[in-house]
Amino acid sequence: MQVAVIGAGLSGLLVSHELKKLGLSPVVFEKEPEIPSKTLIIPLFDEVKALAKELSTEIPPLKEQRRCIYKGGRLLSFRASVFSLLTSGIFSLSELFSILKEPFIKPIKDDESVANFVKRRFDSKILESFVEPLILELCLGDVESLSLKFAVRRVYEIEKTSSSVVKGVLGGNLKLPELGFSKDGGLIKSLLRGLSVKFENVVLRVRKKDGEFILEAKDGKHKFSSVVVCTPAWASAYMLRDLSWSACEVLESVFYAPFVLVRATLKLGIPCHSVLFPSSSGFRIKRISVSDFEDGVIYLGGAKEGEILDLSDNEIITLLKSELLRIFGANEIKILAIERYKRAIPQFNLGYDKVLEIVSALESENPGLFIGSRFVFGPSILDSIAGAKEIAKRVFAYLNK
Numbered sequence: 001m002q003v004a005v006i007g008a009g010l011s012g013l014l015v016s017h018e019l020k021k022l023g024l025s026p027v028v029f030e031k032e033p034e035i036p037s038k039t040l041i042i043p044l045f046d047e048v049k050a051l052a053k054e055l056s057t058e059i060p061p062l063k064e065q066r067r068c069i070y071k072g073g074r075l076l077s078f079r080a081s082v083f084s085l086l087t088s089g090i091f092s093l094s095e096l097f098s099i100l101k102e103p104f105i106k107p108i109k110d111d112e113s114v115a116n117f118v119k120r121r122f123d124s125k126i127l128e129s130f131v132e133p134l135i136l137e138l139c140l141g142d143v144e145s146l147s148l149k150f151a152v153r154r155v156y157e158i159e160k161t162s163s164s165v166v167k168g169v170l171g172g173n174l175k176l177p178e179l180g181f182s183k184d185g186g187l188i189k190s191l192l193r194g195l196s197v198k199f200e201n202v203v204l205r206v207r208k209k210d211g212e213f214i215l216e217a218k219d220g221k222h223k224f225s226s227v228v229v230c231t232p233a234w235a236s237a238y239m240l241r242d243l244s245w246s247a248c249e250v251l252e253s254v255f256y257a258p259f260v261l262v263r264a265t266l267k268l269g270i271p272c273h274s275v276l277f278p279s280s281s282g283f284r285i286k287r288i289s290v291s292d293f294e295d296g297v298i299y300l301g302g303a304k305e306g307e308i309l310d311l312s313d314n315e316i317i318t319l320l321k322s323e324l325l326r327i328f329g330a331n332e333i334k335i336l337a338i339e340r341y342k343r344a345i346p347q348f349n350l351g352y353d354k355v356l357e358i359v360s361a362l363e364s365e366n367p368g369l370f371i372g373s374r375f376v377f378g379p380s381i382l383d384s385i386a387g388a389k390e391i392a393k394r395v396f397a398y399l400n401k
């Protein structure tokens with residue numbers, strides 16, 4: 001057989017879709033018995049709209065495009081436009097002044113933390129009240145540890161090309177996209193259409209023999225000329241241990257932010273899709289998502305607060321009720337489910353070059369092996385779409401060399 005894709009998450013399905021477009025017939029191995037048909041919230045970049053069109057699936061915009069940020073005991077809302085943001089009350093006069101000064105700050109060449117970048121170009125207040133909450137929405141990350149270059153690469157590139165974030169925003173090269181939603185796994189189901197997926201078939205090990213790859217899966221051994229690994233870094237490390245132990249140690253060390261997700265009926269009556277809570281608010285709730293199609297989703301924890309996973313359900317409910325009362329003056333909530341995610345979202349922290357170098361070396365030492373998961377592509381779906389296209393082309397070139 002020609003090509004196997006391991007993992008039927010969004011990355012694996014995007015890679016398989018691109019391989020199919022090139023005339024290949026990938027065999028997909030998935031550990032779980034099915035893909036959960038959850039509703040995904042997706043930024044509506046042009047590339048995402050094009051993908052939806054290609055798959056004849058709908059990713060309609062959320063009815064409410066406003067976000068709210070908690071600041072000084074108030075909830076301040078804004079749409080994804082410069083005017084709305086500047087008039088939202090999020091920025092104080094001194095913060096607005098630091099925005100005006102930003103185009104005159106000289107760019108630097110090196111990578112740095114997201115926190116350093118914002119403090120260098122703006123000030124620490126903008127970091128606290130605006131950038132940190134947006135980072136919580138993106139990846140529940142720690143701004144002091146995240147690498148600007150890898151975690152928010154479009155901002156990093158804007159400093160290199162326009163020499164200023166403000167100039168990039170005003171020139172239309174950097175914007176917060178509108179958000180859309182793919183209901184009940186619609187996007188995933190369309191990607192699955194026509195694919196050959198072996199569900200409930202975990203891959204335990206990938207070995208190499210006589211120039212071919214042997215996959216040891218639950219249903220037995222399979223031979224492939226090429227393999228694309230689309231699983232999280234720690235799962236990839238376990239599977240690829242026979243190919244390079246030292247590379248797998250680096251993959252195993254990629255940090256994934258943990259969080260607790262509470263699904264609840266929650267009628268806030270606030271005109272926004274997300275309420276975001278900076279660390280300075282002192283709340284352990286990081287984000288409340290209140291979109292029109294589901295009851296409410298509350299996120300607690302994140303990169304800096306892994307110990308949230310140790311709380312019992314009762315402790316979480318008590319904590320939630322107390323924080324909701326302090327925030328909204330009311331705490332009527334009906335909990336539907338409490339879900340714990342130990343290693344949920346990859347963190348593109350400082351020094352991430354080393355992980356990408358190791359991935360590249362692993363691929364060059366094992367021709368025909370490709371790693372195509374979100375921890376390699378980047379944090380946004382835009383990165384996954386671009387990464388999947390590129391990997392599919394490389395697989396095609398390898399098989400036709």
Ligand SMILES: Cc1cc2nc3c(=O)[nH]c(=O)nc-3n(C[C@H](O)[C@H](O)[C@H](O)COP(=O)(O)OP(=O)(O)OC[C@H]3O[C@@H](n4cnc5c(N)ncnc54)[C@H](O)[C@@H]3O)c2cc1C
Nearest residue numbers: 007008009010011029030031040041202203231235373374
């Ligand atoms: C609760 C939650 C909500 C989220 N909501 C959103 C959202 O609204 N919008 C959004 O863009 N992103 C969301 N994400 C992120 C998103 O689900 C994925 O993390 C992201 O799409 C990365 O996908 P991936 O394919 O690289 O990895 P994953 O989604 O982790 O997929 C990897 C797949 O590989 C399988 N697998 C692992 N090991 C093996 C093995 N040994 N053999 C075979 N199969 C294996 C897994 O079962 C899984 O299906 C959410 C994540 C979580 C945890």
